[in-house]
Amino acid sequence: MTSGFTRDGAVEEKKLGEESTAGTARGPVATLRRIAFLMERQREETRRIEAFRKAARTILPLPEEEVRRRAADGTLTELTGIGPSTAAAITDACNGVVPERLVRLEATAGPLAQGGEELRARLRGDLHSHSDWSDGGSPLEEMAMTAMELGHDYLVLTDHSPRLRVANGLSAERLTRQLGVVDAVNEHLGGSFTLLKGIEVDILDDGSLDQTPEMLGRLDVRVASVHSKLKMDAAPMTKRMVTAVRNPHTNVLGHCTGRLVTGNRGVRPQSQFDAKAVFTACAEEGVAVEINSRPERRDPPTGLLELARDLGCLFSIDSDAHAPGQLDMLDYGAARATEAGIDADRIVTTWDRDRLLEWAAARL
Secondary structure (H helix, E strand, O other): OOEEEOOOOOEEEOOOOOOOOOOOOOOHHHHHHHHHHHHHHOOOOHHHHHHHHHHHHHHOOOOHHHHHHHHHHOOHHHOOOOOHHHHHHHHHHHOOOOOHHHHHHHOOOOOOOOOOHHHHHHOOEEOOEOOOOOOOOOOHHHHHHHHHHOOOOEEEEOOEOOOOHHHOOOOHHHHHHHHHHHHHHHHHHOOOOEEEEEEEEEEOOOOOEOOOHHHHHOOOEEEEEOOOOOOOOHHHHHHHHHHHHHOOOOOEEOOOOOOEOOOOOOOEOOOOOOHHHHHHHHHHHOOEEEEEOOOOOOEOOHHHHHHHHHOOOEEEEEOOEOOHHHHHHHHHHHHHHHHOOOOHHHEHHHOOHHHHHHHHHOOO
16 A cells, blocks of 8 residues: 655545556556556646546545445546546446556556666656645645655655746745645655655846745755746856855756757747856856756756766756656656766766765755
């Protein structure tokens, strides 16, 4: 049995959710979660994915007997949040049948990218992820459970900072509440996996970070990223980024160019800055340059990735996941790092938790 959590930290057992190997029958909750995970991994339409996650949340607290009775009676759709497609998947799972939709998805569930398999196997965690506390699509507990299922030792929760209002950035008060939930999750897990406390903190126009030093000091890992005024002239953008890198609270420079190369958000050119100056600062300060694994970002571009390599930078291969299935996008980042010839020990996400935390706290 796997366990679920609630936003206030209470724990409830996941009924009907027993995991099984691919291609064999699962419980209804596990079936719905697996379908949603694979759809997210393939970047399918968010609305359709949410239908399966919502259905899983609906049946999670119900007695097993009620779910099976409704499946047999054809009354699952009387429950709020369950439609014909999700009812059919639940019914199949109750009958020990793998839904056809899941069969099709499992057929395409191999590695997302070729060439980085060895490095991917060495990754211990992920330093950049979002939950529904900001602009992610799932509770932080679901993100943690999925990271565990993927074999991670740790996941850093990095919801956005206050000024990114479009992404529901967290005030100091909301972040404080979130830290309490993270503590409750970790207490339940008992050390088998660690959800680390973090933030994706905005780099403001002057290079300062969009959260109080006191709050930043309470976190385990801090990813600093530019999200505004991406078309700033090169000289002030360089100063802005170098200032942020030299801030002792910064551990990772996130998606450094801000570019978008594909996807439903359209394309966006990369920001202009003196990359040598920025990456030199990263190397001097021990700040990791993020290899953002989202296929619509591929950030840094290959030329800049190789420059950071040659200047002696550390790196962090991160998913920037906004949904559980996107946590598996590390495949893309591992392939790019391998292609660039980056030594695995320079990638902080290959490190064990204690080494990672020692590095992240070293400049404070």
